[in-house]
Amino acid sequence: xxxxxxxxxxxxxxxxxxxxxxxxVIAEQMQVSAALIARVLNGSRPPTSEFVDKSIQxxxxxxxxxxxxxxxxDISQSKITxxxxxxxxxxxxxxxxxxxxxx
Amino acid sequence: xxxPFPTLPYQGLRDDRPKRISDHNTLVEIVDSASELRSRVxxxxxxxxxxxILQFELPKYGNxxxxxxxxxxxxxxxxxxxxxxxxxxxxxREIFLREWVFEAIVEGHAAHGEDFFRASExxxxxxxxxxxxxxxxxxxxxxxxxxxxxxKRVAHNRGVDRAKDWSKVNTENADLEEEADMFCYALHVPxxxxxxSPEILEVxxxxxxxxxxxxxxxxxxxxxxxxxxxxxx
Numbered sequence: 010x011x012x013x014x015x016x017x018x019x020x021x022x023x024x025x026x027x028x029x030x031x032x033x034v035i036a037e038q039m040q041v042s043a044a045l046i047a048r049v050l051n052g053s054r055p056p057t058s059e060f061v062d063k064s065i066q067x068x069x070x071x072x073x074x075x076x077x078x079x080x081x082x083d084i085s086q087s088k089i090t091x092x093x094x095x096x097x098x099x100x101x102x103x104x105x106x107x108x109x110x111x112x
Numbered sequence: 113x114x115x116p117f118p119t120l121p122y123q124g125l126r127d128d129r130p131k132r133i134s135d136h137n138t139l140v141e142i143v144d145s146a147s148e149l150r151s152r153v154x155x156x157x158x159x160x161x162x163x164x165i166l167q168f169e170l171p172k173y174g175n176x177x178x179x180x181x182x183x184x185x186x187x188x189x190x191x192x193x194x195x196x197x198x199x200x201x202x203x204x205r206e207i208f209l210r211e212w213v214f215e216a217i218v219e220g221h222a223a224h225g226e227d228f229f230r231a232s233e234x235x236x237x238x239x240x241x242x243x244x245x246x247x248x249x250x251x252x253x254x255x256x257x258x259x260x261x262x263x264k265r266v267a268h269n270r271g272v273d274r275a276k277d278w279s280k281v282n283t284e285n286a287d288l289e290e291e292a293d294m295f296c297y298a299l300h301v302p303x304x305x306x307x308x309s310p311e312i313l314e315v316x317x318x319x320x321x322x323x324x325x326x327x328x329x330x331x332x333x334x335x336x337x338x339x340x341x342x343x344x345x
Contacts, residue, residue, distance in 0.1 A: 032218045
């Protein structure tokens, strides 16, 4: 049994550690509960865009770092929904899904 | 020439425990390493901030997660709530907490009352498994090739009967569990710095712990000074 944290969780913890901000202070500034932070960090709740925006604000991230955090949030989602606009896009999505499943 | 036995803190404290499993050297080393950890998060004479240790010190030694999904027994059924935290016993690097334990540690006594004390004790105990290198090596050596988390079972047995007397608990890792307890008590109260015998209630209020743990800290202080005196002769 080992702990595998998402890219977002690892980055979030690194940012908190670099800034010496405790989870209590972070939760207060983000106006979220410690429970929500726990669930985002353990991966049972994917980070919402609101959560990511509040994190960016709380940690005072530059545009470049904010973009990186958004990217980590995107790749830390357990489910990704894609709505193809036409048949051609649907074909591409299905082909991509199959290639992932094969790999 | 015989030296007079020094006056120890809590010399007159009622004490009907059996002998500790750990020897004097181990006890002194545990208390000193817990004191050193306390000083690293700058709480020399204040309640220890376990949340800071979790965030800023633990990553140098291991990982943690607060996730109720890990609290399943070997058949995959949820373990009852008495198991609050456990440490991966193959390497002693991973600490698993129940989500409410994390919340209580972060939000504090004012928000969580008695639960905060239980959470503090559980997390402090798990720190005792992770922060000492020779302890981790013994964990790894004993559990080589073990697929399940032995400690989860041990901790669960303990959770059902919160016995402080490890000599009565039927487990081959009783010595490690006792060491983790001692580390926890020394982390909460700087027992090596006690020069007199403050009242249990006073200790409990000053260091934000319950009176049961304050009593255990007093017994540890007594044993620590005795061990130091014996080792110095």
